Structures are given as structure tokens and as C-alpha cells.
Amino acid sequence: MGSIRRSKTKRRTRDLDQVHGDLSSEITVAKLKNQPLDESKPGLGQYYCVECAKYFETDFAEVVHRRGKNHKRRVKLLKEQPYSQGEIDAAAGVGVEKYFEFVSKYEEEKKQRQEEKSSSMQVE
Numbered sequence: 001m002g003s004i005r006r007s008k009t010k011r012r013t014r015d016l017d018q019v020h021g022d023l024s025s026e027i028t029v030a031k032l033k034n035q036p037l038d039e040s041k042p043g044l045g046q047y048y049c050v051e052c053a054k055y056f057e058t059d060f061a062e063v064v065h066r067r068g069k070n071h072k073r074r075v076k077l078l079k080e081q082p083y084s085q086g087e088i089d090a091a092a093g094v095g096v097e098k099y100f101e102f103v104s105k106y107e108e109e110k111k112q113r114q115e116e117k118s119s120s121m122q123v124e
């Protein structure tokens with residue numbers, strides 16, 4: 001029993017909201033992609049998938065991983081926003097008005113982005 005629990009925590013990578021934090025800053029992403037050589041990490045820490053918080057031994061292994069099912073599933077999950085403090089408060093009945101404001105703003109932004117996307121596709 002103990003061994004099962006141990007392997008679970010061993011394989012545990014960063015939580016989605018943590019990765020979301022990593023991806024929100026270009027500087028962090030650049031840092032993670034260009035890590036100093038580290039003997040304690042697979043592939044000396046040179047082949048890292050930011051989305052999955054995973055190291056790979058070789059360039060090839062990373063490329064294969066990026067094409068794989070697990071990576072794509074992870075990327076899809078990361079497209080959704082992690083829970084914000086506003087949402088947590090609203091669930092508890094605090095600051096609900098503020099939360100609805102935030103949601104309508106977010107929906108608007110999303111619509112705008114989609115419109116931009118479709119208009120740029122028409123140009124091509």
C-alpha cells in the first residue's frame with residue numbers, strides 16, 4: 001500500500017493552476033525553455049514541456065511527447081481559466097455582483113478574440 005502512495009506522489013507534476021501561472025508570463029516560459037544544464041534532471045534539463053511540467057531525455061522524446069495524446073489533453077485543459085479568487089468568493093456568496101461583472105467582461109474579451117480570429121482567417 002505504501003509503495004502505491006509513494007509512486008503516486010513521485011509522479012505528481014505541477015498542478016494545472018501552477019502551470020497556468022507559468023504560461024501567463026513569457027519570461028517564465030522562456031526561462032523554463034532555456035534552463036541551465038542540470039545533471040539531476042533528465043536530459044540535463046534541456047528538454048522541458050512547460051504545459052506538462054515534464055523533462056525529457058532527448059529532443060526526439062520531447063517532439064514525440066508533444067504530438068501525443070497526453071500532451072494534447074493537457075493543453076486543452078490549460079485553455080480553461082483556473083478558478084480565481086472572485087469565483088471562490090462568489091461560490092461562498094461574497095462579492096457576487098463583482099463576479100458577474102468579471103464574467104461578462106471575460107465573455108466579451110472572448111468574443112472579441114474569436115472575431116479577430118475569424119477576420120484574420122478571411123484575410124488568408
Ligand SMILES: [Zn+2]
Pocket residue numbers: 049050051052053065066070071074
Ligand atoms: Zn506536454
